[in-house]
Amino acid sequence: MYDCLYGRNLNDYKYYLSSTELERVDVIKDLGVMFGSDLTFVSHCKEKINTAYSMLGLIKRNFIYLTEEASVTLYKSLVRCHLEYANSVWNP
Numbered sequence: 001m002y003d004c005l006y007g008r009n010l011n012d013y014k015y016y017l018s019s020t021e022l023e024r025v026d027v028i029k030d031l032g033v034m035f036g037s038d039l040t041f042v043s044h045c046k047e048k049i050n051t052a053y054s055m056l057g058l059i060k061r062n063f064i065y066l067t068e069e070a071s072v073t074l075y076k077s078l079v080r081c082h083l084e085y086a087n088s089v090w091n092p
Contacts (some may be wrong), residue, residue, distance in 0.1 A: 033089050041089075
């Protein structure tokens with residue numbers, strides 16, 4: 001057997017490594033950045049936006065009476081870091 005074989009079966013590509021069929025995935029996460037199978041970052045952006053919204057909800061539920069300074073500090077420390085993570089990779 002060959003070390004790296006790949007073939008085509010009914011318009012569906014299957015990849016093999018040492019006669020073991022490799023699983024096809026749509027999204028892979030590497031160093032916290034999600035890459036789609038077409039090398040776009042749509043799933044990464046969606047995940048980060050959902051995380052930021054959940055952090056905003058946490059702040060809204062648990063901190064009812066805040067000064068403007070305290071709310072800005074909470075936003076910068078809990079929400080903004082999720083939105084800016086690895087932005088130089090997905091938006092150079």
